[in-house]
Amino acid sequence: MDEKIIMTYNDVNFSDLIDVISVERDIGNKRDVTTNPALTLGATVNRVKVGMKEIRVRFSLASVKLSDIQFVDTTQPYELRYKNLNKLREKIAGLLHTTVPLKLEFSDEPDRYYWALSDGDISLGAITTWYDEATITFLVPDGVAHSTTYKEVTTHRIESDRIIYTVDNQGTVDAFPIIEVEHEESNGYLAFVNREGISALGDESKVDADAYVRPSEPLLDFKGGRLFNSVSLPSSSYGSSSGGSRMEFISNNDRGYRLRITLETLSQNTSSRTSQVKMRAHLLNQGWTFALYDINASVTVSGQTFTYSGRPQMLTKNSSILLIEKTISVTHDGNGAKTISVSGWLTGQGGYSPNRLTVRTSNYSLPRLALSSHSSGHTQASGPNLAQKNVAVRNDNSDLQNASLKVENAWGRNHLALNALGTIGQNQGASSAGLTWVIPGSERTTNEYIWWRQIFWCGRVNQRGFLKVIVSDESGAFLYGVETIKRGADFETEYNFFATDGKGGFEFLKQWKFKPSHKNEENPFNRDRGWSDLNRKDDQVDVYWFGSHFRVTVPNIKGKKAAKIHVVLGGYPGSEWPTHMYLDELYFRMDFGKKFTDKPTNAFGKQSKVVINSEDDTIQVDGVMNANLLIDGAGFIRLPPGESELQFFASKWTRKMPRVTIRFEERWL
Structure with a gap:
């Protein structure tokens, strides 16, 4: 039967x-x-x-x-x-x-x-x-x-400039892969090529932006669960300018030629009380080029001297040549601090080549070594503990900051959530809890990038609450930000971009509405999504909403430098706040390019994750949609039936090939 x-x-x-x-x-x-x-x-x-x-x-x-x-x-x-x-x-x-x-x-x-x-x-x-x-x-x-299951591609071989994957598609028609690329080092180009076509992102011809443009500096990095990781930090170091992980030292200028020495702390070992410091020396040019000239260079760092002698070719304007790259181990002082000296010089033969370039002796303060959390002057801290509590700058004062927060676990990951609301007075309509992070370092610009992941998903229609991400300036004044807010007992929820009106108040510059449900087509902040970002270049801000970026001109923030970032979660006493109103991740980066056409960073930064989804023709970078990265003429790759090869290329200058995961559904007629 x-x-x-x-x-x-x-x-x-x-x-x-x-x-x-x-x-x-x-x-x-x-x-x-x-x-x-x-x-x-x-x-x-x-x-x-x-x-x-x-x-x-x-x-x-x-x-x-x-x-x-x-x-x-x-x-x-x-x-x-x-x-x-x-x-x-x-x-x-x-x-x-x-x-x-x-x-x-x-x-x-x-x-x-x-x-x-x-x-x-x-x-x-x-x-x-x-x-x-x-x-x-x-x-x-x-x-x-x-x-019903995805097949993962695991067989591959490595050649000089590429990784070649062997794909076995046992279906009878083309498959549409989902490709995930995780970067440990910066990269500017991704390409996947097979007999069906090419999928390429970024810019193949672009050189390493870090080598000739001052790279952007990540100053707050609470990605990938790091918001909740407990680390031992000196109590006085957060937000100070006593040490940095990366510094540059520039020589005199000879017709556009300069010698640049970069020191970067790569890692620290508390047991051996040492730091690993990478030194790189680049020759930079502007309008002059040369070839077949003898070049000699020397760099001394922490008492160790490294030299270069050769005949490099510098045939491209506004370019750079890496002359010396070394990593040294530095032992810290008893209190965890350490300052080392650095100097260097370069000589050419004149003519088209540079004359003498000198980097005068300078000091580099390493990040203070994290001692035991029980040591005097140290604290065991996670992301929220590094923030000031309930002193956040907001766009208005309609809420009273007297609520509390907690860490809540749902769906196998931690979230920052409201714990309890406080009592409010007659002039306040809501109770909130604010976290304020001082942007580390002493240098400020008017160009920054903020990325975060939030969840805003209501379990009942009549729930009300809000979540705000806000930037303030050096004087403590409100600059700009966004809010996700559900005001009423219906299902309508707002996502608003606002900025200072220059008169002590604020104005809405972009507004959208959505339904805070579990459905992808209704809610960009549901369980499996929630990523968003703001990218500022002085008086212009790119605002991300539901897969697209919208550029907004904000005259009242021109020339004003960001100093603090604030996150506020709030509710209305007498009403339930949203069942899942969370902050999961937060990242702040300071940029040095003054226009959106400037490229201060490589397309794919360290620790970034790119997802190329041929099933729905989307590209995500750290969860944020960005179809503009797709190179003209390229498309989304397909995998033909039977056995085939898929070749993967990255920028030739990247220090380490990214980790690639390829999976696909087989399909049959």
Whole structure:
């Protein structure tokens, strides 16, 4: 006896509603061949169009559970499914009612599923009042069956400038891969190439931006759960200018030629009380170029001297040449501090080459070494503990900062959430909890990038609350920010970009509305998403919303430097705040390019994650959509049936190839 077939549609098991009699699937799909008569014999094929797939399911339905009836006996007890077939018919009609394809599965194909929707009439045969039969015709618009699991590509080999992956697609049509690229080092270019085409992002010809433009500086980095990681830090060092992880030292200028020495603290070891410091020496130029000249250089750092002698070619204007690169170990003083000296020189032969360039002796203060958390002057701190509490600058004073926060775990990750609201007075409508991070370092610019992940998902329609991300200047005045706010008892929620009006108040410059549900099409801040960013260049701000960036001119912040970043979570006493209103991640970067056309950073920074999704033709960088990275003429890669090769390229100058994960669903006609 054949095993009973179970049908599941939109994750609903239909076995309690119907009994599947048969499932009819044709071989392949309908083909429409367009031809023209040949001159002498046969025809010329102009086009072959492969149509949709059609699946017919014949089934029975009964108001009683047929498996309970062993033989026809009017006195035999049985279990009622529904009081009559009409109720059952209405139930099935409701489950099949959709305007978009939904997931369809059959138990006799446990490794396949279809995106399908019902078509035509589902006519009953009028057999009895308690039993009947009918046929559902499902249309599959994309024309294929999908594998229920993703296949991951693991076989690869490394060649000089690329990684070549061997792909085994056992489906009968092209597959659309999801490619994840995780960077440990900066990179400016990603390309995936096979016989079907190319998917390329960034700029292949661009040199390392860090080598000739002052790189952007990440000053707050609470990505990837680091907001909740507890670390031992000197109590007095956060927000001070006593030490930095990276510094540059520039020589005199000879016709645009300069020697640049960069020191960067890569890592620290508390047990050996040492830091690993990388030194790099670059020769920079502007309008002059040269070749076939002898160049000599020397750099002394922390008492160690490193030299260069050679005949480099410098044939491109506004470029750089790496002359020396060394990593040294530096032992810290007893209190965890350490300052080292650095100096250097370079000599050419005159003519087109540089004359003498000198970097005078300067000091470099390493980041203070984190001692034991029990040592005097040290504290065990996580991201929230590094912030000032309930002194946040806001766009208005309609809320009283007297609420408290907590760390809440949901869906396997930590979130910063409201814990309790405080009592408010007559002049305040809400209670809030604010966190204020002082932007570290003494140098400020009018160009910054803020990235964060927030969740705003209501469990009930009448919940109310708000989450704000705000920037203030050196005088403590409000500059600009965004708020996610649900004011009323309906489901309407606002996402607003606002800025100072220059008169002590604020003005809304961009406003959007959404529904804080679990649905991707309604809510950009649901469980699996929530990333957003703001990118400022003086008086212009790029605001991210639902997959796009909107550039806004803000005259009242021109020339004003960011000094603090504030996050505020609030609610309204007497009302529930949103069930899932969280801050998950936060990142602040200071830039040195003054225009959006300036490229102060490489396209893909350290620790960045890029997702190229050929299933829905999207590109994400750290969760934020950015289709502009796709190079003109490139598209989204496909993987052909059978065995094939997929080649991966990155920038030639990147210090370490990114880690790549490739996975795809196989598909069958």
